Amino acid sequence: MDTAYLSKPSTKPAGGATSLVSVRRVSKQFANGTLAVRDVDLDLGTGEFISLLGPSGCGKSTLLRMIAGLASPSSGTIEWRDGAPDARPDLGFVFQDPTLMPWANALANVMLPLTLKHVPKREAQARAAEMLALVGLKGFENSYPRELSGGMKMRVSIARALVMRPKILLMDEPFAALDEITRHRLNDDLLQLWWKERFTAVFVTHSVFESVYLSQRIVVMAARPGRVMADFSVDAPYPRDDLFRTSADYASLCRLASGRLKEAIGS
Template sequence: MSSSPSPERAADVAVRLRGVTKIYESGVAALGPIDLSIGRGEFVSLLGPSGCGKSTALRLIAGLASPSSGTLDIAAASSAPRPGHRIGFVFQEPTLMPWTSVRDNVGLPLKLAHVPAAEARTGIDAALAQVGLSDFADAFPRELSGGMKMRASLARALVTRSDILLMDEPFAALDEITRFRLNNDLLALWRSLSMTVLFVTHSVFESVYLSQRVLVMTARPGRLSAEIKIDADAPRDDAFRASAAYAGYCRRVSDALAPAYTGVHAL
């Protein structure tokens, strides 16, 4: 399988890749060709073995690297005030500046965009409130727990009021309880802000819990080998984690992922 089903109308598409590949100067073929469409407001996870090109795909979408071939289209932002599309990126590590406050870390994208101070402060306060860090605006990163640092990183991605949120294994280094809590908080933010989320993870369980679709990738060069739609009407909560439906989806995703670790690709 090389593609994921497209949303029915072009207006519904937030991200579209067609025949995209990435070959590094060293000659390593990291990705593709890959065809992928993600609808506006959709939550999609990319799942695959290490080195399969998941992070590369995010970097291409974010404009941090260029495809070697193929086309990549990002929809314009669906709302005012600023024209163009807005993409937020949450990396594997929080990447906070240790010498300045949480408020200043979160406000960095607005500072770089020369947003007026009063407008920036309003946006920063809103982003901190969305991730539950209002009381820690003046704290320094060294005073935060791992989960709180990741919340600050998420607030920094949200402060530009992004339409598209790219997340590269943001919770991988956290303990299980913190990870579950942040999964729940992320879903609540996604619902309230109507963002498009593309989430990279190594965890079958996390991908099923969070996503509307799980896209499984082959080993390098990464291609899409399977798509599993998570059609769960029940709320995503502790009861869902314990349900037979959740276990069934996890089994399906695990079965789809297995060939990537044995060298047999489903095409």
């Protein structure tokens, strides 16, 4: 396959997209002295799907949390196109665990961000029901987390993150604990949602296969301390499906991405 599928490292948005978030020389050192992230430069473009790929402990989640405003950089800046921190309400976050309220049904869980924003109850219920339908859970509005499978609970979590129609959706290894069949299905559903809503997606993973399948760009990070080692585009068309998963192009892209990851781990 033509290696033009991979561009030179740039840290810039793919396809000339307008930058939504600019990360400049960001480092994070914890109180115990651990330097988790060092001198990261990264631009996140409007409407892009970007994966942060790297081994456990390379600072992917720390970087994601700093972008979300859940942690502060020790040095460097994170700037939003529309101005920080006012832009951050237009942000959704999906954690590794669904973090649902066990005493509330699916509809109430998805309504939570709307309730906190004092959206009228009738409107909040309608918007939450619409989002549950969008993630394939129509008919499960009254189901409680204990009555849902792992994949269904993660769908509720994604619906809750998207109910405010955010400009950017940050996802911290949301499918890591799921079986392969469910993970593939949710990858497909996530791409359909992204294609329909066209939010900027930033997806943390340590799976080469998942990153290639989902992304327009892959940012490879090395550990100790976390830093960007490669930033390249995946020039494969959308929509992507099982035919792409079994194609020679996909296999070649996975080999190339795996090589970049191996270089990062060995650095």
